Amino acid sequence: MSLLEGSNILVTGGTGSFGKAFIAHALAHLDPQRVIVYSRDELKQFEARQLFGDDPRMRWFLGDVRDRQRLLRAMHGVDHVVHAAALKQVDTGEYNPFEFIKTNVTGSQNVVEAAIDAGVKRVVALSTDKASSPINLYGATKLTADKIFVLGNSYAAAYPTRFAVVRYGNVTGSRGSIIPKWRAMAARGESLPITDLRCTRFLITLPEAVQMVVDTFDLMQGGELVVPHIPSHRVVDLAQAVAPGAAMHDIGLRPGEKLHEEMISVEEGRRAVMVMDGRYYVLEPETDGWGYRRRADGVPVPEGFHCASDKNDLWYSVDDIAAVLKADA
Known part of the structure; x- marks a missing residue:
């Protein structure tokens, strides 16, 4: 039995790809008293309400994580929080650094302070492989957010609230994925753009990411950063799994992009x-x-352990990736 069963759960960024997958899992398997979506886009909330069929256990809060008072109101009576709200596009962050800081850093501080003040029991925040040894603004804001949540346990020491973080790599089927673009280009007979033909990445499915968060609520004491032991893949193999036989061309790394991703540095x-x-x-x-x-x-x-996508002990082949994409469709 999961700690989340029968509880009141709030999900920031609840209308994103992860948020909707987590909510669907919670409604189907965790029998929650309430699931509260906290997000800033009314259209996405409207679309999500249609997706969940106006389930009576659902609550809908329009609000931004930049607004601490609104967070505090939304967390009234909440047992557990999943913090999934963030600005995430690497290249966008390079041109809009202050906006990323307001949401990813100040917003994280607001979640920590509101959760403590509201008496929330446990908070799990979502991170990214780009937070390990970051080279871009997005990764730097997420590393800062990781620290805010881990060290938020110090602020909550005399209170019941505890915080943990999960860090994982690219998610199949998430919003902004390159996969639909590649499929459309292949259907037109076009060559697929690859940022660098040598690139490697980690790959996790949405159901795996959701289960990881559920498991983290159960295993956490507070202060942990949890990383999945998942396979790596070559980006060219992903392209071939999406569009077998398609031509590919190298367009070079984008600003702030790594050749290989990392989830645990040597120091960590x-x-x-x-x-x-x-x-x-x-x-x-x-x-x-x-x-x-x-x-x-x-x-x-x-x-000397180091978890990087080019040094992994688990690898997906083209056939493995194709099977994952088929199961995740």
């Missing part, structure tokens, strides 16, 4: 253990002033 690896039969890595907090206890079930990783 010193705090990593594996849990749940190797399904997840947990980065334990460096400070534990709120009473964190080192995990007895954690299996230490090797000395």
